[in-house]
Amino acid sequence: MNLRNARSHSGRAGGQEDWLVRRFFRNPVRLVPFAFLVPILLGTGLLMARWATANHQRPPLVTALFTATSAVSVTGMAITDTPNYWSGWGLLVITLLTQLGGLGILTVAALVILVVSRQLGLRNRLLVQAETAEFGIGDVGRLLRRIAVTVFACEAVMTVLVAGRLWLAYDYPFGQALWSGVFHAVQAFNNGGFALYTDGLLAFSRDPWVSLPLAIGAIIGGLGFPALFEAVREWRQPTRWAVATKLTIWGSAVLLLVGFAGLLAAEWTNAGTIGQYDVPGKILASFTQIALSRTGGFSVLDIAALQEESYPLLIVLMFIGGGSASTAGGIKVSTFFLLAFTIWAELRGEPDVSIGHRRVATASQRQAVTVALLSVALVMAGTMLLLLLTEGVRFVAALFEITSAFSTTGLTIGLAAELPAGGQLALTVLMFIGRVGTLTLGSAIALNTRRRLYRYPQEQPIVG
Numbered sequence: 382m383n384l385r386n387a388r389s390h391s392g393r394a395g396g397q398e399d400w401l402v403r404r405f406f407r408n409p410v411r412l413v414p415f416a417f418l419v420p421i422l423l424g425t426g427l428l429m430a431r432w433a434t435a436n437h438q439r440p441p442l443v444t445a446l447f448t449a450t451s452a453v454s455v456t457g458m459a460i461t462d463t464p465n466y467w468s469g470w471g472l473l474v475i476t477l478l479t480q481l482g483g484l485g486i487l488t489v490a491a492l493v494i495l496v497v498s499r500q501l502g503l504r505n506r507l508l509v510q511a512e513t514a515e516f517g518i519g520d521v522g523r524l525l526r527r528i529a530v531t532v533f534a535c536e537a538v539m540t541v542l543v544a545g546r547l548w549l550a551y552d553y554p555f556g557q558a559l560w561s562g563v564f565h566a567v568q569a570f571n572n573g574g575f576a577l578y579t580d581g582l583l584a585f586s587r588d589p590w591v592s593l594p595l596a597i598g599a600i601i602g603g604l605g606f607p608a609l610f611e612a613v614r615e616w617r618q619p620t621r622w623a624v625a626t627k628l629t630i631w632g633s634a635v636l637l638l639v640g641f642a643g644l645l646a647a648e649w650t651n652a653g654t655i656g657q658y659d660v661p662g663k664i665l666a667s668f669t670q671i672a673l674s675r676t677g678g679f680s681v682l683d684i685a686a687l688q689e690e691s692y693p694l695l696i697v698l699m700f701i702g703g704g705s706a707s708t709a710g711g712i713k714v715s716t717f718f719l720l721a722f723t724i725w726a727e728l729r730g731e732p733d734v735s736i737g738h739r740r741v742a743t744a745s746q747r748q749a750v751t752v753a754l755l756s757v758a759l760v761m762a763g764t765m766l767l768l769l770l771t772e773g774v775r776f777v778a779a780l781f782e783i784t785s786a787f788s789t790t791g792l793t794i795g796l797a798a799e800l801p802a803g804g805q806l807a808l809t810v811l812m813f814i815g816r817v818g819t820l821t822l823g824s825a826i827a828l829n830t831r832r833r834l835y836r837y838p839q840e841q842p843i844v845g
Contacts, residue, residue: 414817417453417482421813424449424478433471440466443802443809450809452478454816455708457574457678457791460798460805464577475575476567482816483571483602483708484532528606532570539566539598546590569595570602572708574678574791581680586669587662592681596669599677600637603703604629624736628715629704633675636698636714640671643694653686674698676709678791685794692777699788700760710789710815712756719749760787763811770803786811 428445431437444461451458452475461467467475544562547553553561561577568575576582585591601609608629615621622630645667648654655663666681673679675698687695702711719734723746726734734741763783768774778796785792786808797808 414813417813417817420478420481421446421449421453424453424474427474428467428471433468433474435465435468435471437468441802443805447805447809448475449478450812451791452573452575453482454710454789454812455479455482455571455573456710456786456789456812456815457568457572458786458793458797458808458812459575459791460800462579463575464579472564472577476564479571479573479575480567483567483573484528527610531606531609532602535570535598535601536563536566539569539594542594543591546588550588550590565595566598569598569677569679570708572599572602572676572678572703572710572789574673576679580683583681583683586666586681587658589665592665592669595679596672596677599679600633600672603676603707603709604633605704605707605709607706608704620737622737624739624741625705625715627737628718632714632718633704636675636701637668637671640675640694640698641668644671644691647688647691647694648682651686651688654682654688671698674790674792675701676703676707676711676790678785678789680792684792689777692781695792696781696784699784699790699792700756702788702790710787712753716749716752719745720753723749756787759811759814760784763787763807766807767800767804770807771800782808783811787815789815 425442425445427433428449429439429442431439433445434440440461447458447460448467450456457479463472463475540559540562542562543565544558547561548555548558551558564575564577565582567573578584582592582595604612608626611622611626612619612630619627619630645655645663648656648667649663650656655666658666670681673681674695700711701717702713703709705713705715719736719741722736722741723734734746760780760783763786764776764780767779767783768776771779774796778794781792781794782796784790786797789812797805800808
């Protein structure tokens with residue numbers, strides 16, 4: 382090859398590379414899956430080290446990958462006995478991965494850029510906007526500072542309360558109490574769900590000084606920063622909240638109350654859960670379990686011992702999840718209640734969907750339907766795959782595990798640890814899709830919105 386041909390070939394290759402780079406970076410949301418995939422792979426490598434396990438033996442690749450994905454996706458689902466399988470270093474890696482996943486890889490990167498350069502470029506602002514769903518690009522820097530302060534302040538308060546309780550009431554050594562407080566505070570606020578106890582938080586189901594701070598932390602972390610900040614700023618005038626904030630705050634309250642009442646009624650006489658508790662114990666355990674079932678993933682009750690009617694309740698709550706731009710998963714509270722208002726408007730024959738004297742855009746309704754239907758399809762496809770890969774598994778059990786993985790909740794009835802490698806890999810993929818899938822889809826739809834210069838003739842097909 383002569384020099385001219387070499388230059389020509391090099392120019393074509395460089396042009397193709399530039400075209401690929403432009404194509405890839407045209408939509409910043411395309412970076413979201415890769416931004417979560419990198420720490421998952423890094424965490425998998427760290428957890429495969431001998432020093433990461435208690436017996437100093439390398440764990441299987443599937444175990445390390447599953448655990449790293451569960452931590453970064455803030456799911457908290459485990460296929461091992463977490464406190465006994467992993468060493469202190471391994472638990473520290475899990476904690477860091479959970480914190481990183483909760484804040485959002487893109488948010489962490491933008492915070493570093495903000496500290497170093499004191500300003501964000503347009504591309505970085507769009508990346509953070511995709512992760513936090515903040516509408517004002519000019520406010521990203523201020524938003525990130527508030528996010529960091531809120532996260533670490535809430536985790537610090539939970540750490541003090543939990544560590545102090547373990548130290549003073551349970552005679553834990555101070556260092557052990559502090560480590561337990563930090564670990565569970567990070568897991569709670571980021572809606573992780575890993576626990577330092579084999580049976581989860583069952584031992585603290587009737588201790589309000591431990592269970593309530595973690596439950597409240599999970600609720601706050603699951604609201605989403607845009608809704609949380611607006612609710613705090615305009616707490617005296619809730620009528621001035623944006624529609625998204627109203628749907629998230631009031632919708633979360635409704636789900637908590639309905640779920641609490643339903644679980645309390647279903648488990649009132651169940652000796653395997655709260656049947657032997659006194660009335661205050663029944664109320665506390667039911668409330669904290671519902672608060673943690675929607676997003677947090679901690680178990681204060683024996684999930685495998687629940688009544689059959691409790692499983693559909695938890696499956697629905699897990700599928701809905703928490704607020705947009707939060708550490709929670711699911712289709713999101715605002716999506717669910719927007720669909721509910723859409724159905725109500727259709728039943729009443731109203732031409733518009735109105736919430737709080739505001740008309741909801743048709744594009745938002747289409748996005749909600751798209752996210753919900755795709756999520757249902759993914760959950761059902763995952764359930765069918767799990768049933769194909771395993772034998773003797775009940776449909777409800779498979780649906781529960783798949784929904785928990787997709788919604789990044791992390792609750793399990795013990796099935797995940799008993800699955801073959803194929804089933805555990807299926808849950809791993811669902812956890813990853815659940816963390817970035819609906820977020821990427823919603824942001825991609827918003828960023829790819831375009832206006833046609835023409836419209837086709839209208840026709841009304843038969844519906845129903």
